[in-house]
Amino acid sequence: MTDKRAPQSYANTKNGYFGxxxxxxxxxxxAPAFEQLRCQFQAIKEDPxxxxxxxxxxxxxxxRPTPLTFADRLTAHFGRARIYIKREDLNHTGAHKLNNALGQALLAKRMGKTRIIAETGAGQHGVATATVAAKLxxxxxxxMGREDMERxxxxVFWMKRLGAEVAPVEYGSQTLKDAINETLRDWAASFETTHYVLGTASGAHPFPSLVAYFQSIIGIEVKDQLRRAEGCLPNRVYACVGGxxxxxxxxxxxxEDRSVELIGVEAGGKGPASGKHAARIAYGExxxxxxxxxxxMFLQNGDGQMNxxxxxxxxxDYVGVSPILADLAEQGRVRFVAATDDEVLSALQLVMQTEGLIPALESTHAFAGAFREMEATSPTDRVIINMSGRGDKDIFNIAEGLRDEEWRAFIRRKHEQFSEPN
Incomplete structure (x- = not known):
């Protein structure tokens, strides 16, 4: 495990603004809950x-550390850049989410809290939060939005088995933004005993900096691992972007390494003209x-109502984006693209069949964005793709997207078995 401390650039904002x-x-x-959190965050940054x-x-x-895997067969398939995959799927609970959940749960205990609450969309943050709650x-x-619970x-099953209460949110679009709203309502009524483990680098200060601080462990490891493997920095780094x-x-x-291009891949959904996507920056909407x-930057109508x-x-499937990333995009330091559902499903099959990996649908957006641009690279380039999670959780969605008839037949059989009287 590296003994390097987390980068301080985003953690040290004085007023919570990035541009x-x-x-x-x-x-x-x-206000008292946020003031306490800001003070305690400052304290842990000063406490090695x-x-x-x-x-x-x-x-x-x-x-940890999770491996940085050389994708030799993908590299051969494209015949261009050497492709490396950061394996956050091998982090406990199957995604990068545990890094932040653990850090915030430790912070909650330091503040004397006995309860933690969280929002979740794909469920990975929810599982990570339930896991660290059980551990600590x-x-x-x-x-969790009712729509996301179905998907x-x-x-949901694992969160409950881990001992957490899963509260469905049944208004609005019944997805992540609504889950965040409901979690904030809970926190407003319970903050004396409760800490809100916000799952992404968004929300009010200090949450963007706090989450970035705990997740910085990913890049710290990647930089060290690639230097040991190749003796150099990468040319490009791809990652999917929700929050x-x-x-x-x-x-x-x-x-700070200007030679390294950073590319965030948003959810292109059904495409830019469809109105069915979550690309806040890439589509310019x-x-x-x-x-x-x-x-x-939010996807909103002219009256400021969230779309x-x-x-x-x-x-x-989120309406906003981290203020840190919005600022980096405005500076031109992070370039944003979007991958459509079709591109994602195609990329998923390629990754599975060449590398024997099953990335989460979120992470597969990063693969799809990288694959689309691989022709613009050379054999001397090194490309990092952050595989932020594994795809076990997505089996229903993937089977539906691929229109797998054998899977449908299996579900029908299981339905019939559950419907039979005992």
């Missing part, structure tokens, strides 16, 4: 023992607004 993005737009009742404890638990409990002896409630019921936690996790180690405690979003990947 014109960020801030703290919260109801007065939550906290980071050392965090790193040690990640190593002993979660299995905390009560947990997870808010990701396997994760932005896995992207910032891998990007922030390289933001996001506009500056304030919602859920912060200012960033419904869509993605085959529940974890990318």
């Amino acid at each position: 014109t993005y960020g801030g703290t737009f919260i109801p007065e009742i939550l 023992s906290f980071w050392n404890t965090y790193s040690a638990i990640l190593a002993e409990y979660s299995g 002896g905390l009560k947990a409630t997870i808010y 990701q019921y396997a994760n 932005g936690s896995n992207a910032l996790g891998v990007f922030q180690a390289f933001t 996001g506009t500056l607004g304030v919602a859920q405690g912060y200012r960033t 419904d979003t869509y993605s085959v990947a529940a974890g990318l």
